[in-house]
Amino acid sequence: MNLKLKVWRQKDRNSEGRLVDITANSIPPEASFLEMLDIVNDELTRKGDEPIAFDHDCREGICGTCSLSINGIPHGPSETTTCQLYMRKFSDGDTIYIEPFRAKAFPVIRDLCVDRMAFERIQQAGGFITARAGSAQDGNAILVPKQNADLAMEAAACIGCGACVGACPNGSAMLFVGAKVTHLAELPQGQPERQRRVLSMVAQMDKEGFGNCSNYYECEAVCPAEIPATVIAKLNREYAVAGAKDTVGVE
Amino acid sequence: MNSCCTFLRSSIGKKLLVAITGVILIAFVIGHLLGNLQFFAGPHVINEYGTKLRHLPFGGLWVVRIGMIAAVLLHIFTTLMLVKENRAAKGAGYQFKASVQAKVATRLMALSGIILLSYIVFHLLHFTTHTINSDYAHWMDGEDHDVYRMIVAGFSNKAVAIFYIVAMVLLAMHLSHGAASLFQTLGLRTKKMACRLGLCAQIFAWVICAGYVSIPVAVLTGFYDKKHIGNAETPSCCEAPATKGAK
Numbered sequence: 001m002n003l004k005l006k007v008w009r010q011k012d013r014n015s016e017g018r019l020v021d022i023t024a025n026s027i028p029p030e031a032s033f034l035e036m037l038d039i040v041n042d043e044l045t046r047k048g049d050e051p052i053a054f055d056h057d058c059r060e061g062i063c064g065t066c067s068l069s070i071n072g073i074p075h076g077p078s079e080t081t082t083c084q085l086y087m088r089k090f091s092d093g094d095t096i097y098i099e100p101f102r103a104k105a106f107p108v109i110r111d112l113c114v115d116r117m118a119f120e121r122i123q124q125a126g127g128f129i130t131a132r133a134g135s136a137q138d139g140n141a142i143l144v145p146k147q148n149a150d151l152a153m154e155a156a157a158c159i160g161c162g163a164c165v166g167a168c169p170n171g172s173a174m175l176f177v178g179a180k181v182t183h184l185a186e187l188p189q190g191q192p193e194r195q196r197r198v199l200s201m202v203a204q205m206d207k208e209g210f211g212n213c214s215n216y217y218e219c220e221a222v223c224p225a226e227i228p229a230t231v232i233a234k235l236n237r238e239y240a241v242a243g244a245k246d247t248v249g250v251e
Numbered sequence: 252m253n254s255c256c257t258f259l260r261s262s263i264g265k266k267l268l269v270a271i272t273g274v275i276l277i278a279f280v281i282g283h284l285l286g287n288l289q290f291f292a293g294p295h296v297i298n299e300y301g302t303k304l305r306h307l308p309f310g311g312l313w314v315v316r317i318g319m320i321a322a323v324l325l326h327i328f329t330t331l332m333l334v335k336e337n338r339a340a341k342g343a344g345y346q347f348k349a350s351v352q353a354k355v356a357t358r359l360m361a362l363s364g365i366i367l368l369s370y371i372v373f374h375l376l377h378f379t380t381h382t383i384n385s386d387y388a389h390w391m392d393g394e395d396h397d398v399y400r401m402i403v404a405g406f407s408n409k410a411v412a413i414f415y416i417v418a419m420v421l422l423a424m425h426l427s428h429g430a431a432s433l434f435q436t437l438g439l440r441t442k443k444m445a446c447r448l449g450l451c452a453q454i455f456a457w458v459i460c461a462g463y464v465s466i467p468v469a470v471l472t473g474f475y476d477k478k479h480i481g482n483a484e485t486p487s488c489c490e491a492p493a494t495k496g497a498k
């Protein structure tokens with residue numbers, strides 16, 4: 001199939017970017033979206049042009065490295081990641097807009113690559129547990145009720161790709177932070193640092209310049225890991241309780 | 252105290268403020284509607300109700316008024332701060348604009364909010380301070396202020412009635428998003444209730460809208476106590492209500 005691409009090209013952080021028309025010819029429908037870009041890049045390299053820069057790693061939907069917005073939607077019209085999107089979802093002759101995830105806190109580094117280090121800094125602010133290093137204890141020694149285990153597991157599915165931020169009209173990272181906070185707040189191992197964690201992570205999230213959720217729920221619609229927006233309700237609740245306790249000095 | 256300020260200045264703190272003031276405003280919208288519906292119980296009921304409100308113990312009416320103004324201002328001011336931050340956070344956005352599941356009411360929150368605010372200002376000047384028609388202040392029903400006649404006269408003006416109805420439709424849109432969202436912001440929305448919550452908020456919002464709109468519709472269709480309006484003496488200075496003489 002032949003496609004008309006409108007691809008965001010930007011030299012570096014400080015340059016102005018713009019959409020450039022590129023044609024993609026003889027693309028097999030069984031190619032993934034990223035393989036389609038590989039084919040286009042081969043062609044560009046052969047002609048002596050700069051290939052399109054885009055993020056990718058596992059190409060099997062588990063690492064969260066691939067990004068891109070396809071026709072304005074992060075990861076495009078699939079329920080999964082860009083690497084797991086196949087060209088059969090498109091038709092011959094389609095025009096496809098390919099842009100980087102858009103948010104102030106995710107500056108474009110080059111073409112379709114954005115800097116998502118803000119997520120790492122939020123994680124470093126509190127998205128962990130402090131555990132004794134040593135031989136692992138028996139897995140069944142800490143009992144976790146099934147219901148909590150399910151909620152924690154669902155939230156832990158977040159691969160940190162940033163599609164939620166890219167989709168949010170407010171550039172909010174609350175689905176990501178909600179997932180991380182929910183994941184640990186549901187488990188016994190997360191309890192000792194529960195209060196400090198949510199306060200620090202939200203403070204870092206605000207500092208990074210992410211916006212505020214106003215309940216559009218676009219994030220949950222594009223999330224390749226199907227994290228539900230109810231984790232944001234959980235985040236709000238955790239934050240309100242932690243903030244109240246912190247104000248009156250209860251640990 | 253310091254941590255309290257940090258809390259209120261944070262993203263979630265501000266959202267909580269909007270939600271809590273939203274709850275107060277929703278309570279008012281319900282209370283005000285229940286008061287208004289006494290229109291259908293006849294002139295004396297609503298006129299007496301008006302007098303009762305004015306003579307609430309401990310200056311209750313003023314407590315409510317000041318509380319409501321504070322809630323409205325806080326609701327708007329906090330929202331403006333959030334909107335400003337959100338615009339900055341999104342930056343330029345996409346060249347190809349798309350959305351997957353955002354509702355129209357959600358996207359129009361700012362618009363519905365602004366038009367509602369302008370309506371509230373008009374409404375207060377019209378029925379509360381009588382600035383728009385100062386004659387209303389002199390209309391009496393025995394000892395009570397003739398609220399009934401004021402409502403009929405007010406809504407007999409088609410432009411006023413239409414503005415009111417449009418504002419109430421926008422109120423329904425604003426509430427259909429707001430009433431569901433406050434559960435999310437207050438951390439009460441769970442997966443189990445997620446889908447029903449949206450529907451319940453819609454039903455709630457449109458029931459409120461129907462309640463409010465029923466009054467101008469009743470006036471416009473002549474469904475009110477014409478005898479009361481006819482009997483009311485019209486001071487020569489006043490423009491006669493549309494139905495003068497209908498007995």
Ligand code: FES
Pocket residue numbers: 055056057058059060061062063064065066081082083084
């Ligand atoms: S490349 Fe790893 S999820 Fe797409």
